[in-house]
Amino acid sequence: MKQLPLSKVYQLLEPGPVVLLTTARKGRANVMTMSWHMMVDFEPPLVACVVSGANHSFAALQATGECVIAIPARKLAPIVVNVGNSSGRDIDKFAAFGLTPVPAKCVGAPLVAECFANLEFDTGFVNRYNLFILEVVEAWVDPKQKKPKTLHHQGYGTFVVAARPSS
């Protein structure tokens, strides 16, 4: 095993799928790109996500306790990148990037019509789950395994395989 700089660890575990997170506050909708999220329970489905305090969406998510996670397919990749590289502080990202907000059923944040799936969310609390935060103190890679294909479980024993860039 070859030691890996800690600054490169996130490239190993970066989970995806990349999603869009929408919020709405004071009559204004916003959307951000996010890839740090994980399932926490099956049903009711619980999801954890990291939204930095530096993101414009943080305050809306904290204040309203509501959001939508919209899942884009590959054809939306250029829009997903543009949404991720701009801030709702400066522009209306729905208008700027041609995304269509659709009223949700249970929450104030909008669905995104162009995405193949949309999930409406209430926010909950962290403490009651068996959620560990782990800090990487050493990282190792096997230089003999080049471009390994990783396993991505999608339930009921169905896996997809994604090729990784060489490390």
Next chain:
Amino acid sequence: MKQLPLSKVYQLLEPGPVVLLTTARKGRANVMTMSWHMMVDFEPPLVACVVSGANHSFAALQATGECVIAIPARKLAPIVVNVGNSSGRDIDKFAAFGLTPVPAKCVGAPLVAECFANLEFDTGFVNRYNLFILEVVEAWVDPKQKKPKTLHHQGYGTFVVAARPSS
């Protein structure tokens, strides 16, 4: 958009890569299969994961505050499934499934020689991160988008694309 049963939501967001989590306690190493984890910060690299109290690894992780996440490539898929379908309560999974434990540098839990990457971890605490737990209250899919290919970000603008089973 078509309404999706909440019991199927985890198939949309199931992140992967599927990983192996090793622990060691009282001189005995154990390994479990895990796919619910996410990056929480870049550097120092922080990772959140869900380990159920029903898992044999839970007590060791809680007691020692140490573990290793080993990332298997596709060729290990049968072993990954076997590790996930058995418990360290009953068997020595390293011996039973032909995995080779290798001493780590900083933690008591072993690396897994057959995996292409191994990360040594200290556990931390949940409260100080901008970590939201979201509960899905409604779920929608677009029946016109069949087998969408999702985006998986691997850092520095590099994406891999994974085909999804049709919903």
